Amino acid sequence: MEAEGAKNLNVRVKKVIWLTKSSDASGNSAIVSQSNVPPGTYKIKIDGDAEKKVSKVDLNITAFQQVKVDSNGGFNYFYDTTAAPAGNFKIDVGGIKKEITIKPKKK
Template identity: 50%
Template sequence: MLFISLTALPPAAASSWELVPENPAVGNVIEIKGANFTGETAKVLVSFEKDVQVSDGRYEYLLEGVEIPSGFNNRFSVEAKGADDLNVRVKMILWISRTAKAEGGIARVSQSAVPPGTYRIRIDGKSSAPEVKLKITGLQQVKVDSGNFSYKYNTKSIPAGNFEIKVEDVTKQVTLHPAENLSSDVILSSDQTKESKKDFSKNWKAWSIWIGGILAGMLLVLLYSRIKKH
């Protein structure tokens, strides 16, 4: 009689990630460490909400020091609930604007393939409501090596309070504490700052092409509108 022994294979470990430090403060550089992820890349999404008061029918919110890391597999998006329209203005060499009208009380602007660098972003528009709820989201694809990855994110452009981090299908709510709790061991070092500037210079050509494409599009729209008038 032939006996066949079947040995159950251990289940594959589920993908997971941890945040370092676990209780960050505004200005901390947080590190997201992932394990047991499949594929060559993982999507890391960071989002937060901000209630902005409306004054004389207008709202405005300014983001300082928004860092876009190296690579162009990224997306920056803004959603404004209670707004009539939405303008997202990014200061590079010049101010470049994206505008959207609200549909169903929500206006959305999204931009992918943003060149790496540090930006100043102004969000504004019209609203007939007493306040506008903004949802600001940054998406970055990071490389996975043997199932693991490490991704660093500077929180200086995020206000204190709750924000969300989603890595593929794993989502966590994180509380960002006020800046007075800042610990020196997780502040962006001068070496990291130099490296960021180095990465930015490497991508200058692509950054210039990106701006040139936007300006070319604006010129085409202007030319088309003039031809249409005649």
């Protein structure tokens, strides 16, 4: 996760207990990363401070998911987007880049 225009970045996650990873900015960006995260459902809180005179901080979130593929390299994966906000998102799967749109649920 990268916050451009941030003075610092704090990422808190909870599966059972809250764990925090923090980073001060280097240059114009603060970066927090974690590898080997066990599968599961997590609550996430993100906060930090913007640099002086910065009115907008761009937050870039990069995530990876392992999937099983068949002998031809084909796979199916369905992602539950109910917790994601509506909007346009850029995704990169195996070097293939696409833009997807998540639409709000009809009431």
